[in-house]
Amino acid sequence: MRFSKMHGIGNDFVLVDARRAPLALAPEAIRALADRHTGVGCDQLLSVEAPRDSSCAFYYGIWNADGSPSGQCGNGVRCVAAWLHRAGALALEQAVRIESPSGPVTVRVLDAGRVTVDMGEPLFDPPRIPLLADARADSYALALAEGPVEVGAVSMGNPHAVVVVPDLADPALERIGPQLTTHPHFPQGANAGFVQVLGRGHLRLRVHERGAGWTQACGTGACAAAAVLRARGLVDECVQVDLPGGRLQIDWPGAGHTLWMTGPAAFAFEGEWLAHA
Template sequence: MTLRFSKMHGIGNDFVMVDARNAPLALDAAEIRAMADRHAGIGFDQLISIEQPRDPSCRFYYGIWNADGSPSGQCGNGVRCVAAWLHRAGELPLGETVRLESPSGPVAVRLLAADRVTVDMGEPAFRPAQIPFEADAQADRYALDAGGETLEVGAVSMGNPHVVLAIDDLDAPSLARLGPLLTGHARFPEGANAGFAQVVDRSHVRLRVHERGSGWTLACGTGACAAMAVLRQRGAVDDRVHVDLPGGRLQIDWAGPGHTLWMTGPAAFAFEGEWLGMAH
């Protein structure tokens, strides 16, 4: 099997983009894992297919798979790359706001430049059943037992589940242990992306994210949105925040409950290629 692809990234969060506008993508989890291998494959955090929409109000649909072959509901850095890919393909002009369909529902995107995109990520969902997260009632803070200690965390969905822990030191050795523990915590029945957020000031946050299905990543767009939303709910940050991740910076704007959250950041092409299949 030969499969043409584009390799892209959003501040280091990297993707293989596959054009499936004319034919559905037919890959199983084993093939996706082989492609994701950074030594014997292409290497990526997520695979993204660009397809015809299911929802007629949307211009295109995009599917998302993690490096372990599991499906994902949303990817903030990925949708910016989808928009840039569609622009290069002649499908999305600069300055036009277009609805795209993700596995978790529609999002609106607008290209500010060929390599810079702003995305309406929808309103953060804090109700435990929406995340999903096992809790008796919605709260800004939850006590969560992990690895023999009790942590104070926030929980939110940005189209995929997130757990956010505010910390003072992003270089603390405990993160290597806590990331996988939180990602696979039993109170998140579908797993969660674990974000570790350090508030520098009311408009500046530093963040590291351990993603379900992919592990530690250079950047996580929905993770930046989730961290800002949790911190904003607590009154710790203002309604515009710059989030610095290991791969670069995102701008997150959220005026609070009743408003949608906007994420702005870059999207870049790395190279084009052909995947020749597992036998090769």
């Protein structure tokens, strides 16, 4: 199986051209491919496929390193757009709708290595995240082994728990992240984002992703952190988000508007995977 290895500020992917036939791999095969010692190694597997929605030009599938499916991936969709541009299927500055497992997004390749994406409007209603809560709130107290933790909750096509912290180097986060990712109040799991506010236009973020663990970057996590803090009135509509792998720009005026994410997408190498599980 031919593949492209790509990354968006360190969040890395194996991307497969499946435009002629949908990709069908068992979870154990995906885990074998994603293994960093005996496979290719990646946070997520992406497939580029024919559209299922007639309003879209393409469909892309997303699978986490543990073989589980994902609804959305912000860094991944930028890589999909860059791959389509290199394949001659997407012109520079051409706005195109492509379909994710959680619905359509609009992408635009700004140059050879930079892509902007309309990620849709953040969803805060608990049933749409999904989150087990009686009513929407700015924050929710979730019980953990260390005690209660206040989280903001939002869906960016996948569920997110956002925690504001004073110090991203706090060793307690290593324990809290995995607990939030699998917390029973998130019936589908959640990406756990820990955000430090450096100013009204500047955030620093770490994310423990469901199905992948700690990653160098999480595009939807950056969107989620900016959206939660914007809804609380703590940041401006244009925010720079620094992750361990690099920087993303998030633009969201607020409720009633869609959120845009802009950042790089890079090719690492091409290969052929032989070790099917």
